[in-house]
Amino acid sequence: xxxxxxxxxxxxxxxxxxxxxxxxxxxxxxxxxxxxxxxxxxxxxxxxxxxxxxxxxxxxxxxxxxxxxxxxxxxxxxxxxxxxxxxxxxxxxxxxxxxxxxxxxxxxxxxxxxxxxxxxxxxxxxxxxxxxxxxxxxxxxxxxxxxxxxxxxxxxxxxxxxxxxxxxxxxxxxxxxxxxxxxxxxxxxxxxxxxxxxxxxxxxxxxxxxxxxxxxxxxxxxxxxxxxxxxxxxxxxxxxxxxxxxxxxxxxxxxxxxxxxxxxxxxxxxxxxxxxxxxxxxxx
Numbered sequence: 001x002x003x004x005x006x007x008x009x010x011x012x013x014x015x016x017x018x019x020x021x022x023x024x025x026x027x028x029x030x031x032x033x034x035x036x037x038x039x040x041x042x043x044x045x046x047x048x049x050x051x052x053x054x055x056x057x058x059x060x061x062x063x064x065x066x067x068x069x070x071x072x073x074x075x076x077x078x079x080x081x082x083x084x085x086x087x088x089x090x091x092x093x094x095x096x097x098x099x100x101x102x103x104x105x106x107x108x109x110x111x112x113x114x115x116x117x118x119x120x121x122x123x124x125x126x127x128x129x130x131x132x133x134x135x136x137x138x139x140x141x142x143x144x145x146x147x148x149x150x151x152x153x154x155x156x157x158x159x160x161x162x163x164x165x166x167x168x169x170x171x172x173x174x175x176x177x178x179x180x181x182x183x184x185x186x187x188x189x190x191x192x193x194x195x196x197x198x199x200x201x202x203x204x205x206x207x208x209x210x211x212x213x214x215x216x217x218x219x220x221x222x223x224x225x226x227x228x229x230x231x232x233x234x235x236x237x238x239x240x241x242x243x244x245x246x247x248x249x250x251x252x253x254x255x256x257x258x259x260x261x262x263x264x265x266x267x268x269x270x271x272x273x274x275x276x277x278x279x280x281x282x283x284x
Contacts, residue, residue, distance in 0.1 A: 032057065032095060034108040036077070042111040042140040045085050049093060050077035051106065057095040064090040064147040073098055085112050088139070090147040113139050226254060226279035227261035231270040246271075247278055 032053025037043050049059065055075045061084060062068035071080065085091070091112055096105035113136060228247035246268070248254055255261035261275035 032104065032106045034093070034095065034106050037093075037108065037110045039108055040110065042113050042136060044113060045082035046079045047085075047093075047110070047112070048077055048079050049074075049095075051095055052076075053106075054097060054104065056098065058098050060094045060096075062092045062094070063087075064092075064150065068092070068094060088113050088143040088146075090144060111140050111143055113143060224258070224277035224280045225256065226277070227258050227275050228255060228278040229261060229265045229271055229275045230273040231268060232272050233270055243272055245278070 032051050034049070034051045036048055036050045051057065053076075056073055057076070058073050059071040059078075060068040061071055061080065063086075069084075071084070080093075089112065090109060092107060092109050094105060094107045097103070226247055228245050230243045231246050232243050246264075249260065249264045253260075255264070255275070258275055265271045265275055
């Protein structure tokens, strides 16, 4: 805090010292003041511009509601010709330093009203007729009203454009909200599908394990446990005796394999069929 106060006092002392030594105010070099035309005055072209501060300044002129026009770098004072004013109305003049720009600048508003020069008539006195102040004020008022109407039209146009942009922003916000909602629904649906796929994968894995266990059990089971064939005990009798099913060999052993059955059948002259499965492991 003490350092800030000391710096402020030092700057003030430097400004006062500079003013005393150079016999002019340094503030005028930083903040120029426009002396003419007066603020909000009604003037006639050409317009003299005079300021207090830096001598060389960049001058720009702008009509109400239009972009400024650069008039170049001039010294105080200088005149703006009639050709620079296309019509009556409100104008703004801006001066700014060529190097520092917006840091050193000043502005002034004024009203322009061009008084037509009356043509000389015979028997007219040498001195021009005096124009009443009321007429000038009425014309200046009309110019100000015109500028105000243009500003109102510009404001109305900007308001309509702003309303259109607001509606477009609301529409885009609704579309964005709908898109977010759709994305959330899609995310929930995707999560449900992934959960269902994981459940099905787990069920498929369990069924695969059960199938493999069944295959192992089926592979360890003998398909046929008893083999046999038909034979005719006495084929020479007429009529032929009823055939019988033989499932044992001469030693009384049951045929557990097809090979054992075939060996016995080939040696049995009463055999009347091939060997077939008589009893399997599933009770068939």
